[in-house]
Amino acid sequence: MNKINRKVEYALIALKHMRAKAPGELTAAKEISTLYGCPFDVMSRVLQALGKRGLVRSEQGAHGGYQISRDLAKVSFYELNEMLLGPVAVAKCLHEEAGEPSCEMRGKCNIVSPVTTLNRKLIEFYRGLSLAELLDPRHASVQSRIPTNIAQAAADAAAVAEQR
Amino acid sequence: MNKINRKVEYALIALKHMRAKAPGELTAAKEISTLYGCPFDVMSRVLQALGKRGLVRSEQGAHGGYQISRDLAKVSFYELNEMLLGPVAVAKCLHEEAGEPSCEMRGKCNIVSPVTTLNRKLIEFYRGLSLAELLDPRHASVQSRIPTNIAQAAADAAAVAEQR
DNA sequence: CTAAATACGACTAAAAAAGACGTATTTAAA
DNA sequence: TTTAAATACGTCTTTTTTAGTCGTATTTAG
Structure with missing residues (x-):
């Protein structure tokens, strides 16, 4: 009841994970999804949404990923x-x-x-x-x-x- | 988003309505449902649930209804x-x-x-x-x-x- | 050039919420 | 004693929302 939206849940997990990293270090969506056992696609979308809104910064291409920017x-x-x-x-x-x-x-x-x-x-x-x-x-x-x-x-x- | 459950919404509306009444006065589920334009069945169920949990008291039969009991x-x-x-x-x-x-x-x-x-x-x-x-x-x-x-x-x- | 990553549109499946139907029971009043 | 108006409640269907999948394009390090 009063269930928290899954996207928000995933966002919190991702943020917590990235928060523990060194400043500037990137995290791939796949890293998070495999580590926490959630679907890659969904986690990916969540991070993209956060990227658009400026909460995280994304870097494309090989060795790309996300980092918290606020x-x-x-x-x-x-x-x-x-x-x-x-x-x-x-x-x-x-x-x-x-x-x-x-x-x-x-x-x-x-x-x-x-x-x-x-x-x-x-x-x-x-x-x-x-x-x-x-x-x-x-x-x-x-x-x-x-x-x-x-x-x-x-x-x-x-x-x-x-x-x- | 973060939508409030409809049952809870109906409960609040019903409680607010009953709260304005004189002590001891009963309110029929139908009265509320027609007044606020919500389905009778659902409102009825909500009041029944609240009755079971002791938040309201119910009286059956003609001229029956509900009243707040806490x-x-x-x-x-x-x-x-x-x-x-x-x-x-x-x-x-x-x-x-x-x-x-x-x-x-x-x-x-x-x-x-x-x-x-x-x-x-x-x-x-x-x-x-x-x-x-x-x-x-x-x-x-x-x-x-x-x-x-x-x-x-x-x-x-x-x-x-x-x-x- | 290739592999690994983000980006994103469209679709499908699953779950939850909302509502409808049917029927039984209670009770005041005609 | 019959009727009408109300609660009580089990089951079902519909609708809406949420979650997840698929396919493909794009970017970039090595």
């Missing part, structure tokens, strides 16, 4: 999702007609779907979660936390902190 | 997911053989999948999110936040709070 402490899990699957959820509210792109009533409307609220909170959560934090649990949360620009997130966090 | 500020989104979809994710790590239920190496193992970490964090997030908070965004976060018993959550929250 600081993973500054890339959120939200971004990774977006790179591989497009913008996160925002399930269409049952109160809206399908196709209506955005409603300026939103925020004031008192029948705003709980679904919308959930999506907002999930996105906040994803945005505040860095890949570095995910890939290395020992990595101190303080450094790798990505601040969101949404006041609510800070308020929520303070609330939790106060409960201790 | 304090939604004390029910987490995690619980709701569990009621409708079973235990949350825990996608099988590619390093483990499928079918092996649990590994005592977990926690010490240095090849622990990032996926496992992600799942843990997602569950923490879901556990700390009350239905009351979801159903009514104006509901103060402080009261409806459900404390998790995991130290990490508190540490993370403190870290975010300190960034302000």
